[in-house]
Amino acid sequence: MVRQLTTAVAAVDDRISFMRVCEELDKKRIGYRSVEEEPHVGGLILHITDVSAVGDVRCAAFLRNMARCCLRLDSRARVIWPLECCMVNIPLVRDLSPYKKGRKTGVWVHEQTGISVGGPVDTIATSIIERLTRYSHIYETVNRFAKAYDVHYNKLCSVQAYTFHKLVIAYGRERDQQLIVSFRPRNTTNDRFNLNFGQVCSFLAV
Numbered sequence: 001m002v003r004q005l006t007t008a009v010a011a012v013d014d015r016i017s018f019m020r021v022c023e024e025l026d027k028k029r030i031g032y033r034s035v036e037e038e039p040h041v042g043g044l045i046l047h048i049t050d051v052s053a054v055g056d057v058r059c060a061a062f063l064r065n066m067a068r069c070c071l072r073l074d075s076r077a078r079v080i081w082p083l084e085c086c087m088v089n090i091p092l093v094r095d096l097s098p099y100k101k102g103r104k105t106g107v108w109v110h111e112q113t114g115i116s117v118g119g120p121v122d123t124i125a126t127s128i129i130e131r132l133t134r135y136s137h138i139y140e141t142v143n144r145f146a147k148a149y150d151v152h153y154n155k156l157c158s159v160q161a162y163t164f165h166k167l168v169i170a171y172g173r174e175r176d177q178q179l180i181v182s183f184r185p186r187n188t189t190n191d192r193f194n195l196n197f198g199q200v201c202s203f204l205a206v
Helices: 002-027 060-064 123-151
Strands: 044-050 066-072 080-087 114-116 157-162 166-171 177-184 192-199
Touching: 002 044, 002 123, 060 066, 060 123, 066 123, 080 123, 123 157, 123 166, 123 177
Parallel strands: none
Antiparallel strands: 044 066, 066 080, 080 114, 157 166, 166 177, 177 192
C-alpha cells in the first residue's frame, strides 16, 4: 500500500511539473501537444511541435528536417528533463560510417544528454531554446559547408563527427590534425562560434 501511494504521489508530481513547463512554453510561444503517456517505455512525454516563433532558432532547413522533438522527465535519482530530437536528411555524417557498406539505412545516437534542473522548472523552456539555437546555428553552417565538402573539400579533410552541437574535421596528410567548430549562444550581442584545434592519434584518424 505504501509503495502504491508513493507511486501515485510521484505521478501527480510529474503531472504538475509538466503543467508548469507548459506554462513556460506558452510564454515563449513554443507549440506543443498535450502531455501523454509514452506507450512503449512508460512515463510522460511532451511533443514539441513548433518553435518557428523563437527568433534565435532561425535556420529553416533545420526546422524542416527536425522530424520529432519531445521532452521527458526522469526523476528517479535527480530531476532531469531529457530532450530528444530526431533529425532526417543529415547534411554531413562521419566518413567512415559503419552504415556505408552493405546497409541502406541506419540509426545511431549522436548525443545523449538531459537538461538538469536544480532550481525552478521555469528554466526548462529557456534551456530548450538555448539547445535548439545551438543546434540550428551549427546546422546552418554545416548545411552550407556540406555542398562544398562533397565537391572539393573531401579531398583535403575528413568529417570525424557532426553531432548537431559541434563539427569535428580531421585534416593534414595523415588526417591527424583536428578542427572542432561549435556555437555558444551568449546573448543577443555576443553570440559566437568557437574554433578549437587539436591532434589525434594516427590510429584514430579517419
